[in-house]
Structure formats: structure tokens, C-alpha cells
Amino acid sequence: MERSKKLLLLGILLVIVDQVVKVLIKTNMDLGEQIYVLGQWFRLCFVENEGMAFGMKFGGQVGKLLLSVFRLVLGVVLVWWISSLEKKKSTPTGVLVGLTLITAGAFGNLIDCMFYGLVWDYAPFMFGKVVDMLYFPIIRTQTFTFFEPVFNIADSCVTVGAFYLILFQWKFFTSEETK
Numbered sequence: 001m002e003r004s005k006k007l008l009l010l011g012i013l014l015v016i017v018d019q020v021v022k023v024l025i026k027t028n029m030d031l032g033e034q035i036y037v038l039g040q041w042f043r044l045c046f047v048e049n050e051g052m053a054f055g056m057k058f059g060g061q062v063g064k065l066l067l068s069v070f071r072l073v074l075g076v077v078l079v080w081w082i083s084s085l086e087k088k089k090s091t092p093t094g095v096l097v098g099l100t101l102i103t104a105g106a107f108g109n110l111i112d113c114m115f116y117g118l119v120w121d122y123a124p125f126m127f128g129k130v131v132d133m134l135y136f137p138i139i140r141t142q143t144f145t146f147f148e149p150v151f152n153i154a155d156s157c158v159t160v161g162a163f164y165l166i167l168f169q170w171k172f173f174t175s176e177e178t179k
Contacts, residue, residue: 014104018153022131048129068126071110078103101161108154
């Protein structure tokens with residue numbers, strides 16, 4: 001199978017896994033409910049947010065719409081960029097995989113924003129909430145919790161893809177060939 005088909009398959013698979021997990025959480029848990037998976041260290045915790053990192057909000061309804069449109073534009077630009085980079089045989093596969101992870105994550109959360117409000121009948125098109133469920137309070141004391149955000153698989157794709165590119169593929173982005 002050629003590289004472009006593998007990348008497309010990876011991206012689609014990641015979006016499908018993200019969406020299946022979100023739908024399972026949304027249809028089988030109550031908002032705020034927690035399931036302890038590995039003691040206090042890992043829990044499934046059903047929360048919804050407006051779509052920004054760590055549950056932040058941006059400018060009310062207008063900000064929500066702008067965020068959704070930004071995600072859509074970013075996703076299209078990333079698909080175009082991956083396609084053009086893939087045509088260059090000199091582009092490392094790792095660069096394409098990292099960008100595919102980021103793109104899949106963007107589309108995974110975009111689907112929530114675009115359609116979840118319609119499907120679950122609580123908001124118009126583009127105004128749905130993002131479903132989060134993964135909670136890893138790694139270090140916990142009486143007054144402090146390290147890494148408190150609840151996130152989802154799409155968020156993980158964006159984060160892993162970005163860190164992978166920064167840590168292992170940075171030379172590609174600083175080479176003369178990419179300028």
C-alpha cells in the first residue's frame with residue numbers, strides 16, 4: 001500500500017476511534033460521572049466543554065463559531081499541506097505521520113462542535129460541545145493535583161503529533177528544502 005493511502009487510513013482510523021469512544025461515553029455515562037479504571041490514577045470522567053483546551057471559553061457564541069470555523073480551515077489546510085508534502089519523496093514519513101495525527105485530532109473535535117448539538121438536540125450546527133473523558137490526576141495531594149485536565153483521544157492526537165514533530169522531526173522544518 002502506498003504511503004498516501006496509509007496516511008489516509010491512519011487519519012480515518014483515529015477519527016473513528018475518537019468518535020466511537022465519545023459516543024459510548026455520551027450514551028452510557030451521565031455528565032460528571034466517573035469510572036475508576038486504575039485506582040485514583042486513571043479515570044473515565046464524562047465532561048463536555050466549549051471546544052478549547054482545558055475547557056477554556058473564547059468570546060461567547062461568536063467565539064465558539066470562530067473556533068469551529070478556524071478548526072475547519074486548519075483541517076483543510078493541513079490536509080492540503082500533507083498532500084503536497086507526501087508528493088515529495090524526500091519528505092520523511094515521520095513528518096507526515098505527525099501532521100496526520102494533528103489533523104485527525106482537529107477533525108475529531110470539529111465533528112463534536114459541528115454535529116453533537118444537532119444529534120443530541122441541544123445546540124445548532126457548529127455550536128456543539130466537545131466530549132472529554134480521559135482523566136489522569138498523576139500526582140495528587142490535599143492541595144494540589146498535577147495534570148488535572150480531562151481530555152479525549154482527539155486532544156491526544158494533537159498533543160502527541162505536535163510533540164513528536166518538535167522532538168524528532170524539527171530538522172525537517174528547519175532545512176532549506178522546506179523554506
